[in-house]
Amino acid sequence: MMMNAPICQCCAMPMTEDSLFGTNKDGSKNEDYCAYCFKGGEFTFDGTMDEMIEFCVQPCLDNGVYPDADTARKSMKEFFPSLKRWKG
Numbered sequence: 001m002m003m004n005a006p007i008c009q010c011c012a013m014p015m016t017e018d019s020l021f022g023t024n025k026d027g028s029k030n031e032d033y034c035a036y037c038f039k040g041g042e043f044t045f046d047g048t049m050d051e052m053i054e055f056c057v058q059p060c061l062d063n064g065v066y067p068d069a070d071t072a073r074k075s076m077k078e079f080f081p082s083l084k085r086w087k088g
């Protein structure tokens, strides 16, 4: 993972270029969330954290972030609760 890029506070994707940032209601750039999670001021996904993790397993494996699905789930379950969207 590219740790110097800001990560989406919903799905943890690194936002390495402007086009990957979400958009606010007025069309301006949202610094906290990615283009997949946050569009026009609204979240595109409104399931639970566990559902989001399941959704992220395959793309993470495709990108080689984690070696296998079990490791991916375990790491994300530890890490996701620290993201703004999932914080108590």
Ligand SMILES: [Zn+2]
Residues within 6 Å of the ligand: 008, 009, 010, 011, 012, 013, 033, 034, 035, 036, 037, 038
């Ligand atoms: Zn996201």
